Amino acid sequence: MKVSMRHLGANMIQQMQHPCNECKGTGETINDKDRCPQCKGEKVVQQKKVLEVHVEKGMQNSQKITFPGEADEAPDTITGDIVFVLQQKEHPKFKRKGEDLFVEHTLSLT
Template identity: 70%
Template structure:
């Protein structure tokens, strides 16, 4: 019901006399309706909202996380924000925050993991099983004679993260290798190492190699 005092404008006027014959017309919120422009008869108003035209309501929103969604990606529920009379209802925006994994690191659609090899495995080839994120046992092996140097990396196609909205595509899995060196070698092991990798003659050594010895 329209406020009769301000005629629905929500604004009230008053006149203040500053001096004889000097008057000022002042404008402020209507005292009768509180600036709303409407008068509410609380005897006949809605018992739920008590004249506020707004009620509290609890609503459950289900957020569906699709495969491959990224950290910081948003899921929007249009028109689900708080409502108020004469206002356009906004949206609820859910921002995804990806939890860190203790072993795997994600960069875009690719996964990175570190694996430590013993020195014989690094020199002669290796075979091991990697426990993947989805619970699979992923066999990994190097080629015979392939030397895995410290800091080397092996890429496996289609073993990374699922690519968002491409259900049959995945990124790469990168395995970063570290070598675990023994604390010491026995004389027999030293001799076996020299047999496999004999030292260069002094005439073939560079100045840097000689100083290193």
């Protein structure tokens, strides 16, 4: 932490604390020669990852599909999960009752 003081007026001084530019408030620094060239000492690397979500037949509305440990990572924290919650969309032709799909159709008998 960096402490700075400034005079506000007669007999008044303001003292402020803010994170230093070197460690950004973490209290540790990494020498330039020891820094990883990929993360540049930040301890994390920005990376895009494509997750493939498989929705199996018969899955229900509000059912969850979880990818454990795939959430954003940060130093000294436990990585969370990514959770997809299925939301059923109404269809103009098909109606769902439990795991079954129904369609109403008029047939002409000739």
